[in-house]
Amino acid sequence: MRGIFFCAAFAIMWPSLYAQVKLDYYLPLEDYLPGIPEPGSVIGHPVGEWHLTHDKLTAYLSLLARESDRVIMQEYARSWENRPLFHLIITAPANHAGLEQIREEHLKLSDSGSGRRPDPGDMPVVVRLGYNVHGNESSAANASVLVAYYLAASRKQEVLDYLDNMVILLDPCLNPDGFNRHASWINMHKSRTPMPDDNSRGFREVWPGGRTNHYWFDLNRDWILLRHPETRGRVEVFHRWRPNVQTDHHEMGSASTFFFQPGIQSRTHPYTPEHTTELTRKIGQYHAAALDPDGSLFFTEEIFDDFYYGKGSSYPDVNGCVGILFEQAGTRGFERNTSRGKLTFPYAIRNQVRVSLSTLKASFEMREELLEHQRDFYSSTRSLFDASKEKAYIFGDTDRATLAEFVDILLRHRIRVFGLKQGHTIDGITYAPGNAYIVPLNQPQFRLVQSLFRPLKTFADSLFYDVSAWTLPYAFNIPYADLGQTRLAEELMGEQVLEISRQPGRIVGDISQAGYVIPWHEYYAPGALYRIQDAGLMTQVATEPFEYKHREISRSFGYGSIFIPVQKQINTPQEVYDIIGQAIQETGVIAYSIGTSHTSQGMDMGSSRFVPLEKPALLLLTGEGVNSLEAGEIWHLLDARMQMPVVLIDQGQLNSMDLSPYTHLLMPSGSYDGINASGRMEITRWVSKGGTIIALNAANRWLKEHKLADIDFMDDKTDSSGYQAYGDLGNKIGAQDITGSIFESHVDISHPIGYGLRRQTIPVFRNHSLIALPDKRPFACPVRYTADPLLSGYVPEEKYDDLRNTPVVLIGSHGSGRLISFIDNPNFRGFWYGTNKLFLNAIFFGPVVSSYSTR
Structure with missing residues (x-):
């Protein structure tokens, strides 16, 4: 009995050393419906005292949906770890009664070919609130339960007016696997005594951290690519509703403040209308008004941009919606000392709540303007089509599975795709019915189609927050061409493709x-x-x-x-x-x-x-120092897609391992200082006996340093342009980066690395500055850049000359073993199907490459 008393006393004492945060710290002190449970009564503690786990978040919001007639819950997907992804649909009970009719009427705004357009004055505005796509940015999901409670329980007339005139889609956690991983880490390191010291272990998650999903992918780069069930589900929801405003709640470094859009204007994608930016700026005034009373500092139009459409705040912009990015300084814990003073978890949560509610206020007061923007966005596609020199895109002449996956992506983005009625030859490539398709540009998704198909090589700015190119046919190595005549496109168009699936073997x-x-x-x-x-x-x-x-x-x-x-x-x-x-x-x-x-x-x-051929037995190096994104891409390709087992090991394990049972060692980019002399000796012995190492990007420096690979790298050039203004330093440095561009390379299809390819060129992706010098061995470079390689994206002029004719893949040998060096990443973000072939060839055929070719 005394033990029970002690545990109870301990439970009471635990939170007493932390500042107590009540509900009114986050939400207005006003009249709430008594039958609606507030979050703390269900999760067992006040919001912000512990990091919510996904099961607690789900339990509370499920109860809220059962208890409130304003809320319904809909599951739309399952994560890789089988956690539910769901959203709450929050609106007035009367709207719930006619929800499907509201949705169908709303979608008519985004159909440029529809007949009667609904009157925006009679329609609810649709707002989608999205939280925690990065799992370790926890203030977002922890704020979501407070926003949901407020909308479900408040009796304030302002909130009732919101519900009458809005359909709110609240998605509390876009990355449940990473979110739960991070919450477990933070909670297991919570001290009874507050520990804000920035050196505390709790602030430094172990590899790979909680940001990414199960396969260590950044889900906030996947909106265009659709490689993961989490993203496929939410993109389906997006197009089922076509919201007018979508928020994307994030965290940034703890020493920062708060950011909301607009971002840097010179880096807005050219297919985003200016009016979208104007609306974003106007909505931003509401965020400022919400943060100012608390004295919360913020900034806009810095650091972040809206160029890459694969993010949660930019994908809406190319779909007639206004996307808004929020970035809150993150604690990655409970209290943290920063250069700006102490930052607390409740403070971060409160800012996320404030801007969630200011988004709703802005959307309510700008309702007709937002609805009209959506209508005008799609009605303008006809004039864009008339002015475009491209009238359609034709593509095909590749393998069945790649083509089916490519078409599936287009269909999921609500892009209209048609089969080919008759064969057509362009630039020596024949597109035949049954193995080719056509995408007309005279359709509502004109802007999105152009962003996926039309290469860009000129830009208003030379700096990018993310990639500068994602031309989809290049990534899939699918031949394609634009058609400049509407009549020709119409003659070639067969039946519309409504769905596609992989054909059975x-x-x-x-x-x-x-x-x-x-x-x-x-x-x-x-x-x-x-x-x-x-x-x-x-x-x-x-x-x-x-x-x-x-x-x-x-x-x-x-x-x-x-x-x-x-x-x-x-x-x-x-x-x-x-x-x-x-x-x-x-x-x-x-x-x-x-x-x-x-x-x-x-x-x-x-x-x-x-x-x-020998059956491969694969080791993939992971852990501290290794690029987790590249490691995850390899793991996902082999495990989820090819269903090939791969053993994941930390690099330090090599120091005491016998590598004899394995045929391949896969080395993503990274630092390999964790491999000591014993590990290096074992690797050398194993390679000499016939093992194969496949190394990506910077991992090849390690191979060269330890005399396993014979590669010479180009040195960085010293800037000799003379004195310049200090204020231009950041732009000068950034403009030298290749943040993500697409290049043409020549591939030897008679070489085992090129097996299965039908053409002697292949697009490759580059997002780094490492350049290997041309190799003197005549047969050791099966893939190399062409003389004029840029296909799409930005490249600094001084770097471009350096890239011409340099290696993309190099083959070396050490004793009886092989070393296959990919200078670029062939598996980038899981959608580079074309260069996946090179990587898989290296696994299956690398050991049979003639040793004479490496001399």
Whole structure:
């Protein structure tokens, strides 16, 4: 009994050493409905005393939806860790009764081809409040429960008027996995005595931190790319409602203050209308009025910009909505000493609440103006189309899976896509019905289509908060062209594509006694190959092309085609057939049954130029010092997409490991100081015995430093432009960066790294300044920049000359092993399907690269 008393006393004493924060610190002291529970009564503590975990947040908002007739909860997705993503729809009970009709009428504002346009004077404005897309920016989600309570319980006439004239979509946590990871870290480090010392361990999350999702992706870069279930779900919600205002609540460094948009004007994307910025600035006056009474300092039109449309505050701008970014100085804890004084978690939460409510006030008072903006945004697309020299885009002539994934992205963005009625040849590429599509520009999503397809090479500013290019066909390595004639586009357009799915795989031909061939150009061929190898079958790769004609099969097979012989397997012919059949059914690739070893042209099936392959056993270096984004991209590609196992280890584990069971060591960018002499000795021994290292970007410096890779890098040049104004220093430094641009490279498709590619050029992405010097070994550089490589994006003029004809991929050897150096990241943000092929080739075919080619 005394133990029970002690625990109860401890629970009471715990919060007493922290400043007590009551509800009226955050919300107006006014009349609330007594039947609506306030957050603290459900979560077990006042908001801000502990960091909310996702389960507590969900429990409270679920109860709120059950108890209030103003609120309903709708789940729209599940995270990778199976946590629910949901939003609250908050509006007056009378609006709930006719919610679907309200939604349908609202959508008519954004259809430039619709007949009757609804009168904005009669319509509710739709506002979407989005919190915590970065998991460790916790003041946002912790504020969301307070905003939800206020809207559900307040009896104030102003709030009742909001509800009568608004539909509010409150999304409390856009990244539940990262949010929960961060909350656990912070809460486990909470001291009974407040600990604001900036050196405290609690302020420094262990790798990878809570910012990212399960696979360590930044979800606030995924709105365009749609690589993750969290984003696909919320983009579907966005287009289901097409809000007029969308907020995006974040945190920044603890020594800062508070930011709200507009951002830097010279960095606004050219397809964002000026009126969007004007509305953003006008709404900003409401934020200022909300923060000033508390003395909260803020700034605007600095640091942040609205160029890249893949963020939660910029994606709305290209969809007839006003996106607003908020950045609050983050505590990453409870109390923190900063150069601006002590920062507390409740203070950060309160600022997020203030601007949430000021957004609602602005949206209510600007309702008709915001609705008219949306209507005008879409009605103006006709004049934009008339003035555009591009009238449509045609694309295709690639593998089925890549093309299906590309079209799926367009459809999810509500872009109208049509099949091809008849074949058409442009620049030597024939676009054929069934393997090509057309996107007309005479459609409501004109601006978004142009931002995805039309390359940009000239800019008003040379600094970018994020990437300067994301031309989608380049990322997927899909040939495309613009059509400049409306009549031609209309003649080519077939039926509209409403949905698309990956086609099932199949085996062409009967059970074979000789073997089966899988063409390597299909995107998911590596996944199929691994499944077949994992089932115990021997596999071989074609190092030369060949043609096969026998019975119903007549086709050419290119470099990299996979041959699975039937004889000398431990399985029966029927079992081999079944194993291959299951693998291709799961991956959607096509296999061809071979009835004879004799080919019609090129090497026969028994040739030694079919080289045996080993099943890869992969180690991926992670942990402190390693670029977590690149590590996550590799993990996601192999695990989620190809369903290939990969062992994740901290680099320090190499110091006491035996690498013999593994075939590959994957090294993302980073610092590898954690590998000591013992680890380096083991790596050298392992490579010499036949191991393969695949290194990205800066990891290659480590390989060179320890004499594993023979690469020379270009030194940074000293600025010799003379004396300049100190005030221009930041712009001068920033203008030298390549923050994200797309370049053309030449690829040797006869080299194992280029297997499966059909053209001798491939777009690559670069967002760094590391440049490898041209290599003197004639066969060691299978991918290199062309002489005039820029396809889309910004590049400093002085850096451009340095890039010409330099390596993108270099191959080296050490003893019997191989070192494959990617100077650029082939897996950037999970959407570079084209260069994914190079990376996967390095895994499967790197060990069979001739050692003579590396000399």
